[in-house]
Amino acid sequence: MNPSDAKIALIGLGYVGLPLAVEFGKVGPVIGFDINEKRIQSLRAGMDSTLEVSSEEIAAAANLTFSSRLEDIEDCNVYIVSVPTPVDEFKRPDLSLLKRASETVGRVLGKGDVVIFESTVYPGATEEDCVPVLAAVSGLEFNKDFFVGYSPERINPGDKQHRLTTIRKVTSGSTPEIADFVDALYARIITAGTYKAPSIRVAEAAKVIENIQRDVNIALMNELSFIFDRMNIDTMDVLNAAGTKWNFLPFRPGLVGGHCIGVDPYYLTHKAQQYGYHPEVILAGRRINDSIGDHVAERVVKLMLNKGGQVLNAKVLVLGFSFKENCPDVRNTKVADMVKSLSAFNMKVDIYDPWVDVDEAFHEYGIRCLADRPASQDYDAIVIAVGHEQFLAWGEAGIRSLGRDGAVIFDVKAILPRDASDGRL
Numbered sequence: 001m002n003p004s005d006a007k008i009a010l011i012g013l014g015y016v017g018l019p020l021a022v023e024f025g026k027v028g029p030v031i032g033f034d035i036n037e038k039r040i041q042s043l044r045a046g047m048d049s050t051l052e053v054s055s056e057e058i059a060a061a062a063n064l065t066f067s068s069r070l071e072d073i074e075d076c077n078v079y080i081v082s083v084p085t086p087v088d089e090f091k092r093p094d095l096s097l098l099k100r101a102s103e104t105v106g107r108v109l110g111k112g113d114v115v116i117f118e119s120t121v122y123p124g125a126t127e128e129d130c131v132p133v134l135a136a137v138s139g140l141e142f143n144k145d146f147f148v149g150y151s152p153e154r155i156n157p158g159d160k161q162h163r164l165t166t167i168r169k170v171t172s173g174s175t176p177e178i179a180d181f182v183d184a185l186y187a188r189i190i191t192a193g194t195y196k197a198p199s200i201r202v203a204e205a206a207k208v209i210e211n212i213q214r215d216v217n218i219a220l221m222n223e224l225s226f227i228f229d230r231m232n233i234d235t236m237d238v239l240n241a242a243g244t245k246w247n248f249l250p251f252r253p254g255l256v257g258g259h260c261i262g263v264d265p266y267y268l269t270h271k272a273q274q275y276g277y278h279p280e281v282i283l284a285g286r287r288i289n290d291s292i293g294d295h296v297a298e299r300v301v302k303l304m305l306n307k308g309g310q311v312l313n314a315k316v317l318v319l320g321f322s323f324k325e326n327c328p329d330v331r332n333t334k335v336a337d338m339v340k341s342l343s344a345f346n347m348k349v350d351i352y353d354p355w356v357d358v359d360e361a362f363h364e365y366g367i368r369c370l371a372d373r374p375a376s377q378d379y380d381a382i383v384i385a386v387g388h389e390q391f392l393a394w395g396e397a398g399i400r401s402l403g404r405d406g407a408v409i410f411d412v413k414a415i416l417p418r419d420a421s422d423g424r425l
Contacts, residue, residue, distance in 0.1 A: 001077065001112065003185040009033050009073035009108075010080050011101050013043065013066070015050050015259075015329065016118055016153040017082035019164045022053050023189040025064025031073050032066045040068045049357070051328055052157065074108045078185070081105065081130075082118040082153060084259060086332070091266045091286075093122060095129055102130045106137025109146055114173075116149040116182055120264055122271035123205040126150045127174070142174070149173040149182035150200045152207030157258070158327030168192045172203035211264040212282055214251075218261070219285030221253040222292055225425045229299070235425060236414050253425040255296075255334035255385065255412060256289040257323035262332045293337025296412060296425070300381055301345055303408045303422050309380055314347045317379040317402055320386025321353040321361055321369055325413070328355045335385045336365045342383075350374060354390050379403040384421075387413035396420040 006028060010021040013034040021032040034040055042048070043066045046055035058064070067073070083097045098119050105115055115134060117126050131142050140146045151171045156162050169190045173179030183196045197203040225235040235253060242248050256262050265286050269279045301311055323333040330336075335351075342349045351369040353361075358369045382403050384391060391399065396416050399409065411421035 001114070001181060003181065003188055004028065006078045006185060007076045008078045008080060009076035009105075010082065011105060012081065012083040013039060014082070014084065015052055015157050016155050017080075018043070018048060018050065018053050019155060020080060020082060020118070021064055022057055022061045023164055025061030027063075027188050029063045030061070030065075031076060032064060033068065033073050034066075035068055037068045040066045049328070050157070051355075052155070070104065070108060076108070077110070077113050079105045079109070079113065079115045080118060081115065084331075085119045085121055085263075085267070086259070087263050087266045093267050093270050095121070095125065098125075098130060099133055102133040103137050106134045109134060109138040109140060111140065111145045114147045114149060114178060114181065116151055116185075118151055118153045120152065120207050120211075120260065120267065121204055122208065122267040123201045124271065125204060126200050131174075147174050147178040148200070149178055150203045151182060151186060152203060154210075157329045158324055165189060165191045169194045170197055170203050170206055171195070172197040172200045174200060205268075208264045208268045211261045212268060215256060215261045215265050215289060216281060216285040217249060217251040218254065218256050219288040221251050222256075222288050222295075222425070225253040226295070234418065236418070252414070253292075255292050255323075255338070257332045257334040258329065259331045262289065262323075262334070290334075290337075292425075293334045293339075294341045296338050296383065296385075296410065297341030297345070299423055300342065300383060300408060300410050303410065304381055307406060307408060307422075309406070309408070312346050314380040315376070315378060316342055316347050316349045316381045316383065317374060317376075318342075318349060318351045318383045318385050319353070319391050319399070320384065320388055321351050321356050321367075322386055322388075325387040326355065326389055328357060330356055330361050330364055333365075336367060338383070338385065339367055347380075350376075350379075353386065353388070355388060374402055377402055377404070379407055381408040381410065384409070384411045384413060384415060387415045391415060 008024050008030045010017050010032045013032050021030050024030045046058050081101045083101045086094050088094045135142050154167045169186045171183040171186055171194050173182045183194050187194050228235045265282050269282055272279050321335050322330055339349050358371050361369050409421040411424040414424045
């Protein structure tokens with residue numbers, strides 16, 4: 001098959017799938033498929049709730065249509081799967097959505113078709129977990145009647161500088177010929193170029209270690225912040241000084257959430273344990289980063305007590321609930337951990353995030369965020385959890401105006417000047 005002859009079905013229209021559908025829709029026929037009919041209706045109206053793609057960008061994809069009807073993608077010959085791959089409550093990989101998407105594709109798969117997976121998985125998942133489902137449902141033979149590829153997503157939610165087309169794309173295929181096809185297909189839309197991995201398993205492994213590397217480095221920064229806090233040394237002062245050396249890596253402490261960094265390490269460690277190896281460094285980093293919400297809550301309480309304030313029934317305002325700045329995504333947000341820890345001290349906690357859908361936050365976490373900027377000015381403590389542009393615009397005076405005189409200000413993201421808060425990571 002020639003890439004120019006591809007008729008693509010994009011399965012899953014979230015943060016990853018929609019930008020792909022839009023870009024491919026500029027160069028050829030694409031059907032964006034999602035089982036969420038509400039999502040389909042919104043996209044048909046040119047509205048993207050993730051804020052990753054503008055109405056103008058959707059309109060510019062002249063060959064793109066949207067559907068939740070399986071029969072509408074029966075005539076496609078390339079299926080790109082981009083559904084979430086989370087972990088369960090025990091930190092084990094949850095491939096249920098990926099397998100269901102494979103079943104969906106299997107029902108319309110035809111001879112000669114290619115299925116490309118973008119979801120983050122452990123090495124081997126595409127061929128060991130997805131291909132058997134495709135073959136069983138379709139009745140077709142792998143690498144004879146149908147073929148697969150893997151091209152890991154590199155979407156960075158909320159980042160308007162590093163976009164899909166400007167980030168180099170790793171590609172792979174189940175045969176040398178399919179690897180060439182997949183690479184050429186993505187080369188049609190990726191201006192930054194592509195990198196053809198020698199195998200699907202290599203491409204899968206590359207994806208998980210990209211985020212593991214960041215996770216471990218941030219864990220180191222978080223551990224350093226634990227140490228320097230006990231020494232009464234400002235961690236950011238230390239990092240700014242150390243950063244004057246040319247090869248010092250500019251990682252910073254913080255809450256590590258989201259659909260990638262806080263999840264991907266568990267995919268590789270799960271697979272490693274199946275091979276009889278128990279990872280130490282990776283899991284140690286995860287334990288540190290998973291504890292930051294509790295750590296921040298404890299530091300806020302100590303600062304309140306040191307100022308002579310009351311903790312019981314105190315009012316606390318948390319600014320930000322999404323997992324990162326200028327983004328509505330609440331998946332795996334560690335702010336939720338911090339809120340629960342603060343509430344465990346019998347404090348009344350309000351959360352305000354101008355980017356987040358309050359109903360979605362409540363559905364996911366049972367936490368009700370404020371719909372509007374808080375009118376109260378008697379908070380005993382204010383925690384800046386996410387560095388949204390709105391909070392930057394408020395500045396120190398705007399943030400302090402929400403609290404009573406002497407209120408504790410804890411700046412998780414260090415968005416305020418050094419002396420403008422009572423504490424920061």
